[in-house]
Amino acid sequence: MPRVMNIGERVRALRAFYRREGRMPTYEEMRGLFGYRSKNAVAGVVRRLCATGYLKRGAAGRLAPTSRLTAVTRLLGAVAAGFPSPAEEEMADMMSLDEYLVERPEATFLLTVSGDSMIEAGIQPGDLVLVEKGRIPRNGDIVVAQVDDEWTLKYFRRDREGIRLDPANRAYAPIRPKRSLVVGGVVRAVIRKYI
Amino acid sequence: MPRVMNIGERVRALRAFYRREGRMPTYEEMRGLFGYRSKNAVAGVVRRLCATGYLKRGAAGRLAPTSRLTAVTRLLGAVAAGFPSPAEEEMADMMSLDEYLVERPEATFLLTVSGDSMIEAGIQPGDLVLVEKGRIPRNGDIVVAQVDDEWTLKYFRRDREGIRLDPANRAYAPIRPKRSLVVGGVVRAVIRKYI
DNA sequence: CTTGAAACTGAACGATCGTTCTTTTATGTA
DNA sequence: TACATAAAAGAACGATCGTTCAGTTTCAAG
Numbered sequence: 001m002p003r004v005m006n007i008g009e010r011v012r013a014l015r016a017f018y019r020r021e022g023r024m025p026t027y028e029e030m031r032g033l034f035g036y037r038s039k040n041a042v043a044g045v046v047r048r049l050c051a052t053g054y055l056k057r058g059a060a061g062r063l064a065p066t067s068r069l070t071a072v073t074r075l076l077g078a079v080a081a082g083f084p085s086p087a088e089e090e091m092a093d094m095m096s097l098d099e100y101l102v103e104r105p106e107a108t109f110l111l112t113v114s115g116d117s118m119i120e121a122g123i124q125p126g127d128l129v130l131v132e133k134g135r136i137p138r139n140g141d142i143v144v145a146q147v148d149d150e151w152t153l154k155y156f157r158r159d160r161e162g163i164r165l166d167p168a169n170r171a172y173a174p175i176r177p178k179r180s181l182v183v184g185g186v187v188r189a190v191i192r193k194y195i
Numbered sequence: 196m197p198r199v200m201n202i203g204e205r206v207r208a209l210r211a212f213y214r215r216e217g218r219m220p221t222y223e224e225m226r227g228l229f230g231y232r233s234k235n236a237v238a239g240v241v242r243r244l245c246a247t248g249y250l251k252r253g254a255a256g257r258l259a260p261t262s263r264l265t266a267v268t269r270l271l272g273a274v275a276a277g278f279p280s281p282a283e284e285e286m287a288d289m290m291s292l293d294e295y296l297v298e299r300p301e302a303t304f305l306l307t308v309s310g311d312s313m314i315e316a317g318i319q320p321g322d323l324v325l326v327e328k329g330r331i332p333r334n335g336d337i338v339v340a341q342v343d344d345e346w347t348l349k350y351f352r353r354d355r356e357g358i359r360l361d362p363a364n365r366a367y368a369p370i371r372p373k374r375s376l377v378v379g380g381v382v383r384a385v386i387r388k389y390i
Numbered sequence: 391c392t393t394g395a396a397a398c399t400g401a402a403c404g405a406t407c408g409t410t411c412t413t414t415t416a417t418g419t420a
Numbered sequence: 421t422a423c424a425t426a427a428a429a430g431a432a433c434g435a436t437c438g439t440t441c442a443g444t445t446t447c448a449a450g
Contacts, residue, residue, distance in 0.1 A: 019300070021253050021254075021257070021259055022251075022253070022259035022260055022261075022265075023218060023219060023253070023257065023258075023259050023260075024218060026406080026407065026408085027407070027408060027409090028406080028407080028408095036428070036429085037428080037429060037430085038428055038429040038430060038431095039407095039408080039409090039429095039430095040409085040410085040411095040427095040428070040429070040430080041427070041428045041429075042408095043408080043409075043410095044426095044427065044428080056217075058216050058217070058218070059216075061408090062216070062218065063218075063408095064216055064217035064218050065217055066217075070217075071293075072293045072297045072300040072303070073293075073297055073300065073303050073304065073305055073325070074303070074304045074305065075304075075305045076304050076305065076306050077306070077307065078306065078307045078308075078309045079306045079307065079308055079309055079310075079324070079339055079346055079347065079348050080309050080310075080345070080346050080347075081346065082339075082341055082346035082379060083304075083328070083339070083346075083379045083380070089304075092304075095305070096293055097292040097293050097296060097297070097386070098266075098267045098268075098291055098292050098293050100388070101292060101386070101388060102267045102268055102292070105214070105267040105268065108267070108268050108269070109268065109269045109270075109271050109278075109284075109287075110268055110269065110270045110271060110290070111271050111272070111273065111274045111276075112272065112273045112274065113273075113274055114273045114274055114275050115274075115275075119317075122314075122317040122318070122319045122322070122387065123317070124317045127317070129274070130268070133278070141389070142389070144274055144277070144278070146277055150275075151274055151275050151276065151277035151278075152274065152275075153274050184277060184278045185278070187389065188388065188389055189386065189387060189388045189389065190385075190386070190387040191292070191296070191384065191385070191386055191387075192317065192384060192385040192386075193295070193296060193383065193384045194336070194337070194382065194383055194384065221436080221437065221438085222437075222438060222439090223436080223437080223438095231398075231399090232398080232399065232400080233398060233399045233400060233401095234399095234400095234437095234438080234439090235397095235398070235399070235400080235439085235440085235441095236397070236398050236399075237438095238438080238439075238440095239396090239397070239398080256438095258438095
């Protein structure tokens with residue numbers, strides 16, 4: 001006989017189902033997940049999960065998960081604070097990297113870094129840069145730019161003489177675009193994955 | 196009168212709906228999305244979307260989106276290749292950062308980097324490190340470790356004399372744990388978001 | 391033109407969805 | 421113990437889901 005679950009276990013069961021199936025369970029399926037024998041018992045749990053922000057109701061009153069339910073990572077404090085106890089883990093907010101990093105999906109791209117011109121900015125060859133197209137670069141932003149027919153990653157800087165593209169590598173010199181300058185997009189994030 | 200949509204437009208409409216509502220539309224809703232007047236017309240489209248890998252059917256024959264539909268970013272080539280034409284953009288594979296970076300959600304945490312001990316490895320203060328708990332560190336992995344009561348980020352190295360923790364900063368010296376060593380987890384990725 | 395295949399329409403159907411209602415059980419308070 | 425409140429069980433209901441079927445339209449090949 002399935003024993004009584006607490007909220008945390010129910011959320012975990014829901015999360016597992018959602019990750020596995022890609023959709024919310026029906027009331028009948030939740031009845032099974034939560035160990036109830038009546039669908040009506042599920043309604044109460046759903047109400048509480050809506051109140052606590054794990055679920056929300058859409059336009060037609062339809063159930064949908066919030067990012068709090070679908071997120072895959074826990075955000076903790078600083079490295080210096082080390083790892084939390086299991087209880088503290090439970091408290092930590094779940095977060096979605098997609099949601100955190102990508103603001104405008106239709107205008108966002110990932111590019112692979114090839115050179116070492118931004119090495120002193122902590123951007124190494126092989127890293128991925130998350131680039132947002134169509135954003136106006138501010139002074140000091142890192143941009144993907146086409147200068148004189150070549151695409152590169154540089155700091156975008158504006159001074160009295162005009163626009164300057166600075167590498168983050170003492171081995172290279174700043175560039176002042178002569179013929180043409182196209183700013184493809186602004187680097188919003190850097191992602192490095194270890195194999 | 197809504198004109199005929201091609202596959203790409205339908206996928207885009209589905210993606211928008213899924214992102215907005217957090218769930219798949221019903222056949223009736225898809226009928227509206229795709230501009231049909233009969234639900235039966237939707238069935239054909241769904242069959243084709245399943246065949247092309249945008250949708251899949253779960254255990255009970257229920258419709259679920261694939262990651263190809265729900266992903267939020269396009270993965271392009273190298274920075275040097277620059278930006279693709281809209282047609283090439285369309286070809287690029289959509290990808291989910293969550294899926295790409297997080298292998299075991301229940302064991303993965305994000306920590307904020309505080310010191311500069313790994314600066315030469317391209318890990319700066321303020322960066323986020325994606326740490327996986329319970330993974331056995333291999334030689335050269337970056338780990339979050341507690342040495343003599345302090346948590347730090349270091350290279351994990353094993354040599355004839357035992358375990359050594361190396362910083363990536365010439366200003367600091369390698370550490371040989373004296374009293375205790377706890378490896379909290381292995382760094383699987385580094386994420387830097389520009390404000 | 392005729393023919394055939396595919397796509398679409400429109401109506402209908404059984405299944406199942408989420409909700410509602412009443413009854414039963416569990417739990418805490420005086 | 422008695423009582424009040426909340427949670428869960430169990431049955432029932434209308435709504436809507438995805439599917440099916442027969443008929444129509446579209447369009448390209450012969």
